[in-house]
Amino acid sequence: MKKIFLMLGVALTLMFSGVSFADNGKTATETEGQIWSQIKAGETGVTTSMGQAHNQLINAYDLRVLKLRSDILAPALLVALFGMIIIFVLFIKVNGISKLHGGFTGKLVYRWSKFDVSIHWLGAIPCILLILTGLTLLAGRYFFKPYINEDVWAAFVHGAKLVHDYMAIPFMFGWALMTVLWAKNQLPKMYDLKWMMFVGGYINFGPFKGKHPDAGFANAGEKLWFWAFALFGLFISATGMLLLFPNLFEPSRTLSLISLVLHSTSAIIITAFSIVHIFMATAMSEGGMECMVSGYCDEQWAKQHHNLWYDEIKANGQLKFKE
Structure with a gap:
């Protein structure tokens, strides 16, 4: 029992x-x-942490921002860089470049001072490095990391982060100087509309062939690039400072996430415009690159691409040739 x-x-x-x-x-x-x-x-809860978000375990929208970054921003940056390069390569293959009528004269006209050339490269070189390293930091883990050895990837992304951080300050200086000093020559004019209608005379077929619309010191395309660079360069610089020096500015968690999205979006736009600018100044325009190397341009290039500016400095007695 x-x-x-x-x-x-x-x-x-x-x-x-x-x-x-x-x-x-x-x-x-x-x-x-x-x-x-x-x-x-x-x-919210209780913790011994003294940070700004010390009593908040997690922002529920953090994951949505990360998904936005991986699904939209990262592919968009790849398209802005490589997509624009492919488009221009195909365009040049089909259309060809804009050649100088009658060829080079050999007479070089003063266009940019040495200081102007210097601040152009002060902004341009860091800008290119920031685009490439930014591509690695934003999209690398999704598109490059799966095909690279883990140790190689770690060293690569660490180097990209260092270059990106160190190039930020000279880029901001170059951006600020160019925006302030060059704005006066970038104001829109009525004749810019005609320049846009004829795509600046760079089309070599149909009714556009041989057309070279009026342009002042800067043509409509350069003005569009300048103001895009000025505006989105401001966004990149402001958000970049918040992300680069969080201990100095102490942004809230929400502001940091907004800054990340604005920084990435602005970088995508500037990347696309940069590719257009680089191709137009080098491959598309015969004799165009000389301007930002020596500060001088061929006389025929000035007459063909910036006729109003050439006529103005000639009439004012400001036309100077390289001796």
Whole structure:
């Protein structure tokens, strides 16, 4: 009889223990759901941390920002860089470049001072390096990392981060100087509309062939690039400072996430414009690159691409040739 009662006791103990475990499991699941709901609703808690978001476990929208970065911003930057390069290569293959009518004269007209050339490269070189390293930091983990050895990737992304950080300051200086000093020559004029309609005379077929619309010191395309660079360069510089020096500015978590999105979006736009600018100044325009190397341009280039400016400096006695 004692054995029977002992067996019944063990059975009842096991049964109630099983029920207890089941109830505990159910309670744990419900508790987890409640906690996550509270987190998403912005519930705060207590911690010994002294940071700005010390009482907040997680921002529920953090994951949405990361998804935006991986699904939209990263591919967009790749398209802005490589897509624009492919488009221009195909365009040049089909259309050809804009050649100088009658060829080079050999007479070089003064266009940019040495200081202007210097600040152009002060902004341009860091800009190119920031685009390439930014591509690695924004899109590298999704498009490059799977095909690279882990150790190589770690060293590569670390180097990209260092270059990106160190090039930020000279880029901001170059951007600020160019924006302030060059704005006066970048104001829109009525004749810029005609320049846009004829695509600046760079089309070599159909009704556009041989057309070279009027342009002042800067043509409509250069003005469009300048103001895009000025505006989105401002966004990049402001958000870049917040991201680069968080301890100095102490941005909130939300502001940091907004800065990340604005920084990436502005970089995508500037990347696309930069590719257009580089191709137009080098491959598309015969003799155009000389301007930002020596500060001088061929006389025929000035007459063909910036006729109003050439006529103005000639009439004012400001036309100077390289001796």
